[in-house]
Amino acid sequence: MATADGTWAYRDRFGDSFGRTYFRRFPPGVCSSVGIGTYLGEPTDTVDAQYVAAVETALEHGINHVDTAINYRCQRSERAVGEALRRADVDRESVVVSTKGGFLPFDGERPEDPGRYIREQFVEPGIVDPESLVQGSHSLSPGFVDAMVDRSLSNLGVDRIDCYYLHNPETQLLENDREAVYEQLKTAFELLERRRAAGEIGGYGLATWQAFRVPQGHEQYLSLPAVLDRAVAAAETVGVDNHGLQALQLPFNVEMADAFTVKSQPTDEGPVSTLEYAHESGLSVVTSASIGQGDLAAAIPPAVDAELSGDTAAQRAINFARSAPGVTTSLVGMRSVDHVAENVAAGTFDPLGATAFDTVFE
Ligand SMILES: NC(=O)c1ccc[n+]([C@@H]2O[C@H](COP(=O)([O-])OP(=O)(O)OC[C@H]3O[C@@H](n4cnc5c(N)ncnc54)[C@H](OP(=O)(O)O)[C@@H]3O)[C@@H](O)[C@H]2O)c1
Numbered sequence: 001m002a003t004a005d006g007t008w009a010y011r012d013r014f015g016d017s018f019g020r021t022y023f024r025r026f027p028p029g030v031c032s033s034v035g036i037g038t039y040l041g042e043p044t045d046t047v048d049a050q051y052v053a054a055v056e057t058a059l060e061h062g063i064n065h066v067d068t069a070i071n072y073r074c075q076r077s078e079r080a081v082g083e084a085l086r087r088a089d090v091d092r093e094s095v096v097v098s099t100k101g102g103f104l105p106f107d108g109e110r111p112e113d114p115g116r117y118i119r120e121q122f123v124e125p126g127i128v129d130p131e132s133l134v135q136g137s138h139s140l141s142p143g144f145v146d147a148m149v150d151r152s153l154s155n156l157g158v159d160r161i162d163c164y165y166l167h168n169p170e171t172q173l174l175e176n177d178r179e180a181v182y183e184q185l186k187t188a189f190e191l192l193e194r195r196r197a198a199g200e201i202g203g204y205g206l207a208t209w210q211a212f213r214v215p216q217g218h219e220q221y222l223s224l225p226a227v228l229d230r231a232v233a234a235a236e237t238v239g240v241d242n243h244g245l246q247a248l249q250l251p252f253n254v255e256m257a258d259a260f261t262v263k264s265q266p267t268d269e270g271p272v273s274t275l276e277y278a279h280e281s282g283l284s285v286v287t288s289a290s291i292g293q294g295d296l297a298a299a300i301p302p303a304v305d306a307e308l309s310g311d312t313a314a315q316r317a318i319n320f321a322r323s324a325p326g327v328t329t330s331l332v333g334m335r336s337v338d339h340v341a342e343n344v345a346a347g348t349f350d351p352l353g354a355t356a357f358d359t360v361f362e
Contacts, residue, residue: 001160004029006093014062019350031096033322035065037331038077050335055084057337069100078155101148102167138171140184142191165207170220189234196244205247212274213258224265252287279326290321290330315346323352
């Protein structure tokens with residue numbers, strides 16, 4: 001598990017090679033503001049080997065924040081992360097490992113008949129209640145999340161997941177009303193509080209695609225104050241002093257800056273952006289799709305590009321995302337070791353200050 005001592009020692013080992021604020025606070029210590037993600041790619045042995053090499057290289061060159069999910073590449077990405085953690089010349093205590101649960105995962109390959117697979121693997125053994133399923137593939141029921149935490153611990157080969165995200169919880173809003181989804185979050189948080197009290201997860205979060213970048217009134221909108229209330233209530237029910245909701249993951253890049261520009265979160269003084277609300281509430285924000293799933297490595301709109309630092313478009317895109325106020329880490333999916341080298345070097349440039357970041361939007 002990541003520890004304060006372990007992550008600070010990692011910072012001491014690599015920090016001098018990077019620019020200002022490359023390492024940032026993330027419970028229980030610090031982590032790099034460039035992280036490695038493992039979403040894209042086919043579920044094949046070849047891509048597994050690429051991810052093992054990329055994550056190992058990243059860990060040995062200044063990236064100590066690794067993100068995955070149980071359903072990515074049919075559980076193969078979690079297993080590749082586990083293999084890289086064992087191989088890399090870094091202590092487990094120096095690395096923040098996050099994963100996610102919510103989508104029913106395949107195992108190794110896509111089955112010929114997904115409906116039958118879900119029935120046989122999840123419904124009939126009682127792992128998932130069919131009533132809790134949305135679009136036949138997503139559930140936040142505590143029994144299901146509990147089983148997924150066990151499986152992720154095993155896939156990763158770790159005794160603790162540092163940050164466990166509920167994956168795209170807004171999917172539940174496609175078939176349930178908002179109050180029912182907040183209640184689901186509360187019961188899932190209770191389960192996660194119990195796993196946290198048992199030391200099996202360090203903290204938890206919500207990894208979202210729509211929820212925190214769409215305006216109020218959108219079908220897939222979630223209110224951050226309402227979510228935080230449920231975390232407080234869950235901690236009370238379980239009998240722990242402070243809730244473990246610590247992070248939000250959301251897409252953020254040059255072309256998807258809504259978490260900064262859309263004032264969707266209510267406060268007594270009027271609505272503010274998700275980034276501002278999260279920062280004020282002490283939540284870490286981790287960006288996904290930080291280079292637009294590869295598109296921004298080819299071209300960034302010229303007016304924005306001119307304001308950003310970095311030798312390559314990919315580095316400038318990463319530096320946009322990790323310069324946004326309130327962002328802790330920008331995740332970049334990379335299975336190529338050349339991309340790891342290029343992307344980690346984005347961190348040798350100082351991020352934009354708050355005023356310079358605002359200027360990008362003028
Ligand atoms: N809802 C959610 O929870 C959610 C959604 C999306 C993503 N995520 C997380 O966020 C991570 C990042 O998002 P993402 O992977 O979707 O998108 P991304 O990081 O914006 O882009 C990844 C793509 O960019 C390519 N790439 C990386 N560095 C490059 C470079 N220097 N030059 C050219 N191409 C480059 C990668 O290629 P190679 O792989 O070939 O290196 C990959 O195809 C994911 O891996 C995942 O962990 C979470």
